Amino acid sequence: MKNLLTAFAILFSVSAFAQMGEKNFIDKNYIEVTGKSEMEFTPDKIYIQVLLNEKDSKNKNAISEQEKQMLQKLQSLGIDTKKDVMIKDLASNLKNGFLSKDVLLSKQYQIIVHDGKTAGRVFLALEEIGISNASIEKLESSKIEEYRQEVKIKAIKAAKEKAALLTESIGQKAGKALFIQEQNVFERPVYANTVMYKAKAEGATDAADLNFENLKVEATVMVRFEIL
Structure with a gap:
């Protein structure tokens, strides 16, 4: 019984030491940056x-x-x-x-x-x-989901590049990502009977190509990188 209690005490001490030695990411030195990306498409x-x-x-x-x-x-x-x-x-x-x-x-x-x-x-x-x-x-657009994913990836890559640039300017490096948060995915424009077209030329044999405003999707991602 005594040996069992001793073993348990040793195990508890090792566990507590490990927890103290391993910092929460909030306690680590980190840099917080925001990456943005946008894409226009027909x-x-x-x-x-x-x-x-x-x-x-x-x-x-x-x-x-x-x-x-x-x-x-x-x-x-x-x-x-x-x-x-x-x-x-x-x-x-x-x-x-x-x-x-x-x-x-x-x-x-x-x-x-x-x-x-x-x-x-x-x-x-x-x-x-x-x-x-x-x-x-x-x-x-039939490919809107594909475009959404693409701008998110570009936004987080932009955040990584920004973190690397800022830390290198003070002789340090950006390490692994400690926290990632998607802040915004925005699409523009939304149409609801706002564009009207009516033929004016009588006897026209062909229609002009209607040039609609491009659709746009934007993404913003906030990332915290460990400073090495």
Whole structure:
């Protein structure tokens, strides 16, 4: 029993010594730096919102006819109407007038194209069949997750380079990273019906290439490096 207590005491003493000898990273000499990185890229998913309205009148085309013409036009532009055209909303309202009752129907579509030139051609095609209620809903990139990861890696590398530069200037070195914190990942811009395009030239045979503002993703990472 005595031997067991002695062994336990020795083990406890060694453990306590090890804990005292091993500093917490907060107690170590360190340099804290912030690394930043940003990347701009062209959107390859352009969402076009189209609203078809129908008034129960002989002078108006029915929504079904507008829809048929629209789909034919989009197919002629090489757009996959089964994959990249979808109905977002369908509504009908009864409007009571003094002399008549009108049934107002509306149908909202979302069209996805992958470059500015195709987007321009879509707007011109819609104008040709009398559909003017169309707008850019939003812009996205199919590789956004890849870009996010890339800017994070570049940001932490920038932090390492900054730490090395600062410590070398005073004759020391930056060692291993003791703490890493992702502070910010920011994307710009966000579009919500802010970009409008309407064909103005009558009889135009081709659409101008729409040049959208590049999307941007930024990352900020804070890192603490041990000073050697």
